[in-house]
Amino acid sequence: MENNIDEVQGNIQNPADDKHTVQTSNEKHENIELTEVKGINLALDPNLITLPIYKSSNTPGTNPNLTSSEIEPNNDLSNDNTTSNTTPTYMGESLINNPHEIFGQMPLTQLIPLILKQQGPGFRFADLSEESLRYEISKENMNNNLALHIEDKSKNINSIHEEINSELNNNTKIGLDTEITSDTDAMDIDFEDKNVISGNNKLEQNSSRFHPTGNDEDDISNTNVEEEDGSLLDGSNKDDTIELTQERFIKIRKEMLENINMALNETSLSLEFVSLLLSATRESVATSSMSPYLKKTVPTGSLNSDHILIEGKSQAELKHLETLDRGWKLQALDESSEILKKTHSKLKNILFKEHKYWNNLSKSIGNKDVIFKLRDRSTGERYLGIKYGYEDSGSTYRYDQGTARLKANPETNRLELMPIDRNENEISLDSKQNERFIRIRIYTKIEGEDDYILSGETAPGKIFVDNAEHGKENSRDIRDQIERLKAFIFEQELMYQLKRECSLLISYGVILEAESKIVIELPKEKFEIEYLKLTDDTVINHEQDAPRTNDKRALLMLITFRMLLTMIFKKTLRERLTSAKRSDKLVPERDILLIRPILGSMRHNNYKVLLRKILTDNIIDVIEGCVIREVAVNRKADDECIMDRHIMKLSNEIKSFNKLLNTWSSKFVINIPEKGTFDILLESPNYCNAVVSIKYSDLLSNISFDTKFNEFKEIEEFIIFIVSEYIENSENSIKKE
Amino acid sequence: MDDSAHVIAPHVTSAGIPTQALDAARLRLAQLAQSLRRLRDELAQPRPPAAHTLNAQLAVAQAQLASAAATLQHFRSTLRSAVAYPSSSFPTTSQEALLLALLRTKRTPEVDAALARAIDAGSDTTPHDDARDGRWAVQAVAAARALHDDEEEEDPRMAVPVRTRTTTSDRAAAEQVLGFCFSGV
Numbered sequence: 001m002e003n004n005i006d007e008v009q010g011n012i013q014n015p016a017d018d019k020h021t022v023q024t025s026n027e028k029h030e031n032i033e034l035t036e037v038k039g040i041n042l043a044l045d046p047n048l049i050t051l052p053i054y055k056s057s058n059t060p061g062t063n064p065n066l067t068s069s070e071i072e073p074n075n076d077l078s079n080d081n082t083t084s085n086t087t088p089t090y091m092g093e094s095l096i097n098n099p100h101e102i103f104g105q106m107p108l109t110q111l112i113p114l115i116l117k118q119q120g121p122g123f124r125f126a127d128l129s130e131e132s133l134r135y136e137i138s139k140e141n142m143n144n145n146l147a148l149h150i151e152d153k154s155k156n157i158n159s160i161h162e163e164i165n166s167e168l169n170n171n172t173k174i175g176l177d178t179e180i181t182s183d184t185d186a187m188d189i190d191f192e193d194k195n196v197i198s199g200n201n202k203l204e205q206n207s208s209r210f211h212p213t214g215n216d217e218d219d220i221s222n223t224n225v226e227e228e229d230g231s232l233l234d235g236s237n238k239d240d241t242i243e244l245t246q247e248r249f250i251k252i253r254k255e256m257l258e259n260i261n262m263a264l265n266e267t268s269l270s271l272e273f274v275s276l277l278l279s280a281t282r283e284s285v286a287t288s289s290m291s292p293y294l295k296k297t298v299p300t301g302s303l304n305s306d307h308i309l310i311e312g313k314s315q316a317e318l319k320h321l322e323t324l325d326r327g328w329k330l331q332a333l334d335e336s337s338e339i340l341k342k343t344h345s346k347l348k349n350i351l352f353k354e355h356k357y358w359n360n361l362s363k364s365i366g367n368k369d370v371i372f373k374l375r376d377r378s379t380g381e382r383y384l385g386i387k388y389g390y391e392d393s394g395s396t397y398r399y400d401q402g403t404a405r406l407k408a409n410p411e412t413n414r415l416e417l418m419p420i421d422r423n424e425n426e427i428s429l430d431s432k433q434n435e436r437f438i439r440i441r442i443y444t445k446i447e448g449e450d451d452y453i454l455s456g457e458t459a460p461g462k463i464f465v466d467n468a469e470h471g472k473e474n475s476r477d478i479r480d481q482i483e484r485l486k487a488f489i490f491e492q493e494l495m496y497q498l499k500r501e502c503s504l505l506i507s508y509g510v511i512l513e514a515e516s517k518i519v520i521e522l523p524k525e526k527f528e529i530e531y532l533k534l535t536d537d538t539v540i541n542h543e544q545d546a547p548r549t550n551d552k553r554a555l556l557m558l559i560t561f562r563m564l565l566t567m568i569f570k571k572t573l574r575e576r577l578t579s580a581k582r583s584d585k586l587v588p589e590r591d592i593l594l595i596r597p598i599l600g601s602m603r604h605n606n607y608k609v610l611l612r613k614i615l616t617d618n619i620i621d622v623i624e625g626c627v628i629r630e631v632a633v634n635r636k637a638d639d640e641c642i643m644d645r646h647i648m649k650l651s652n653e654i655k656s657f658n659k660l661l662n663t664w665s666s667k668f669v670i671n672i673p674e675k676g677t678f679d680i681l682l683e684s685p686n687y688c689n690a691v692v693s694i695k696y697s698d699l700l701s702n703i704s705f706d707t708k709f710n711e712f713k714e715i716e717e718f719i720i721f722i723v724s725e726y727i728e729n730s731e732n733s734i735k736k737e
Numbered sequence: 738m739d740d741s742a743h744v745i746a747p748h749v750t751s752a753g754i755p756t757q758a759l760d761a762a763r764l765r766l767a768q769l770a771q772s773l774r775r776l777r778d779e780l781a782q783p784r785p786p787a788a789h790t791l792n793a794q795l796a797v798a799q800a801q802l803a804s805a806a807a808t809l810q811h812f813r814s815t816l817r818s819a820v821a822y823p824s825s826s827f828p829t830t831s832q833e834a835l836l837l838a839l840l841r842t843k844r845t846p847e848v849d850a851a852l853a854r855a856i857d858a859g860s861d862t863t864p865h866d867d868a869r870d871g872r873w874a875v876q877a878v879a880a881a882r883a884l885h886d887d888e889e890e891e892d893p894r895m896a897v898p899v900r901t902r903t904t905t906s907d908r909a910a911a912e913q914v915l916g917f918c919f920s921g922v
Contacts, residue, residue: 257780264773266845271766273839277821278759285760289767297835302827305819306753324852327859333874334858 138254277303361406364478374405374420383407385420388485390493394569394576396586397493404485406478417481436516436533437464437491440558442550443526452526456550458558463487464534494565494594495531501592508603508688510595520599523606527557557598560660564594567657574650593687597660600687604664607690610712611668611682618719619670619678623727631667633681663687675699675727696722755819758812765805772798 272294279286279300287300313321361384365371370387389395389402404417437460443452464487495516502512509521516531532539568591586592612628620626654661663684670678679695692715696705705722709715776794779786786794809816823829823836844852 253780253785257777260773260777260780262845262847264770264777267766267770267773269838269841271763271770273821274759274763274766276839277754278756278763280824281754281756282760286763289763294835297832298828299826302824303821303839304753304824305755305821307818308820310814310818320856323856323859325859327855327857330858331855 138258273303276300277305280304360478364482369482371406374403386417386482388417388482389489390486390569394571394573395493396572397489397496399496400489400492402485402489404482417478417485419485435464435488436495436531437461437488438495438558438561439530439532439539440554441528441530442554442557443528444550445524445526454548456548456552456554458551458554460534460539461487464491490562490565491531494561495529497565497568497586497592498529498561498594500586500588501595504588505595505599505688508599510599518595520595522602529561560598561594563657564597564660567654567661568592568594570650570654574647574654577644577647577650593661596687600664600684601660603688603690604666604682604684607682607684607712608666611680611692611715614712614716614719615668615670615678615680618716618723619672622723623672623675625673626670628668628670631669633665633667635662672727676704694718696726753819755812755815758815758819761808761812762805762816765801765808769798769801769805772801 268291271289272291275286275290276294276298277286279290280303283300287295290300365386370392372385372387373382374385375382384406385403386406387401387403389397389400391402395402401420404419407416407418438458439460440458441454442456444455445452463483498518499512502510502518511519511521513519518529520527520529568586571591572586615628620628664687665681665683667682668678668680670680672678676696676698679697681693681695683691683693685691689710690712691708691710692712693708694705694715695703697703704726707718709718772794776791776798779791779794785791821840823840827836829836
């Protein structure tokens with residue numbers, strides 16, 4: 001008999017080994033650990049565990065509806081073994097209570113409810129058919145898949161599989177049936193589980209030889225995980241690094257639902273039983289917890305019970321219970337330690353990530369940056385935002401808030417900036433949309449023709465070029481990104497303000513030609529200010545162009561525009577500091593001085609040339625001995641009483657731009673010997689126009705004329721008149737005298 | 738019925754029904770069923786609830802389960818000695834499957850598997866000595882923690898750079914600030 005047992009054990013052990021080897025040999029090591037770790041909820045609710053052996057009885061090779069003839073001999077064999085080995089009580093009770101035996105001999109009509117009972121006893125009767133069918137189908141599918149895989153892997157496995165399953169089924173059946181005779185129970189289950197363990201051991205040895213390389217293995221490991229462990233946590237246990245995909249999530253949820261349903265069914269069945277039994281004595285209370293179906297089908301009080309004397313537990317039973325206790329405790333400890341370990345490594349990784357995130361943050365973000373907390377409206381996710389716009393520096397531009405979301409890229413573990421759309425408070429889909437810059441082109445008129453030739457243009461500044469796209473080292477540095485975003489928002493605002501100012505200057509040849517193009521026309525030149533995308537065709541492939549004569553001028557003009565915008569900022573800041581009134585809106589006529597200072601200076605120079613020509617033609621060339629000199633115009637210094645040094649600093653900075661910001665004026669003085677003096681003042685009150693005041697005084701400083709002119713034609717006529725009437729006439733009259 | 742069993746109530750009466758134990762068990766089971774049902778309903782929603790909600794719900798279910806188990810344990814002698822059987826009013830012929838389901842004592846395969854694993858895990862060990870095991874556990878945990886602490890110190894990834902980025906670029910001394918506030922100079 002002893003030999004017999006060994007034989008049977010060996011018989012089962014080997015195929016079991018093979019089976020596990022085949023099923024799992026290609027798995028990663030984690031999976032093996034998993035099989036040992038499985039069943040975290042075991043101590044809490046054994047119903048949440050499913051054992052592979054039982055499910056595998058559904059594989060095509062084997063048939064759950066084993067005929068009794070198949071079952072019987074095997075049962076006999078194992079019965080012989082077990083009875084010979086341990087308690088004799090086994091024979092008496094095991095077969096009587098064996099539902100599997102009944103089940104094997106039953107006609108089909110009675111078999112069906114039993115199958116359902118076996119799968120998930122305690123189905124809620126109301127929705128018995130639907131639910132059970134669904135679960136059956138899903139379970140069968142999984143098992144079929146697994147079986148198919150196994151078939152693919154090796155053909156002769158199937159026969160072994162059948163053997164194992166029939167053997168194991170029998171063993172487990174015996175185990176299940178001998179609840180009362182706990183010793184045989186223990187023995188059987190031990191016997192069976194050792195196979196699994198030894199399989200696992202062997203598996204560990206084998207697994208070092210195998211390396212997962214393909215999809216097949218993944219599939220197998222997945223199905224295996226399912227098969228071996230139906231617990232809630234198998235998904236997360238399997239591999240922490242695997243992302244929780246939607247598919248996987250659905251699968252895990254399905255498993256959870258299955259397990260919960262099973263628990264619920266068991267509980268409901270127990271509740272029904274207890275209620276029905278209780279209904280004999282406390283009808284009203286008991287019926288309240290009975291299901292409608294039970295109430296309808298079975299009269300209350302139709303169950304009864306009696307007391308019987310029970311014997312105390314035998315020594316063997318106590319020992320068995322103790323083993324069980326210890327086993328549970330050990331399992332729980334193992335699982336806890338495993339959970340702790342996993343949690344530790346997980347936390348460590350999280351900590352590492354967080355550490356890196358904050359480290360990066362502290363490296364790149366200084367105390368001059370504005371950082372604030374944000375919360376995503378749709379997801380409620382919290383994140384940090386950074387303000388890169390110039391609002392604090394005096395910018396009044398509100399069409400782009402200039403805020404970005406600081407986000408750690410999970411792949412590269414680097415910080416990334418994502419600009420936030422003002423209206424949506426979401427990340428704009430086209431992040432490149434705002435990546436535009438201003439380009440200035442100068443066209444010079446060809447002599448004698450009505451056509452222009454491009455004589456100078458600015459290239460996009462280095463800051464606009466995304467270093468990351470050129471694969472430079474450290475290109476993703478957050479500082480670079482901030483600088484870039486700052487540059488873009490600055491250009492955006494500059495264009496916006498230029499356009500606003502442009503509307504005032506139509507009469508001076510400044511035209512808004514397209515949405516993003518301003519043209520300034522002068523008699524001999526044309527300036528184009530364009531707001532272009534970095535990817536614009538006219539930008540790309542022009543890096544190698546030969547330098548043009550006016551390139552530098554164009555660049556200087558662009559730089560001046562930028563500096564003037566900062567002057568606007570500074571003025572706003574000063575205003576905020578000095579006046580209680582906060583107006584965040586710039587008035588174009590008063591506040592926006594970008595084109596006007598530059599255009600004004602050019603126009604003023606033209607006026608000066610024209611005026612000088614008129615004066616030369618009509619005075620210097622006519623009257624001998626005349627001298628023309630240009631006199632500096634004295635301006636009144638602003639008498640500011642500045643209390644705060646910050647305001648003082650601002651004012652000083654603004655003052656340094658006064659030459660550009662103040663309206664232009666030039667003064668000419670012409671002395672006519674022995675006659676008098678011309679004082680000619682050329683002013684441009686609104687930067688672009690010309691107002692000329694001419695003063696003529698004689699030697700005794702008697703002012704004869706003091707007139708203002710807007711038209712150069714009038715000036716010319718007026719000068720001719722004065723010269724002829726006063727200077728030449730007086731000469732003539734002197735001569736006459 | 739076994740000969741050794743002492744039948745208290747030979748006639749069909751309800752005297753043999755352990756009413757108190759059953760009522761207590763009924764209450765706990767009803768609670769458990771309720772919380773399980775809620776858990777299931779929450780989980781079955783197309784958009785599942787947040788993890789912590791689910792966890793809380795699961796914890797409730799577990800507490801109910803523990804409570805039910807404790808109740809059963811409390812009445813174990815009563816319940817163990819009670820044997821239920823259908824009385825004559827039970828429609829045995831028409832509802833045989835139902836009767837079988839209600840009176841089932843066989844454990845589900847899942848439970849048996851769990852038991853099997855537990856017994857397997859416990860069979861290789863020696864009987865417990867809680868005091869000794871406790872001491873061992875404390876030592877083991879302490880050792881693990883020591884190891885863990887060492888490890889943490891050595892981990893270069895966690896090195897915190899020393900940064901003193903607290904100075905502003907334009908430092909305003911307290912006196913200056915106060916002076917400005919009070920005298921405007």
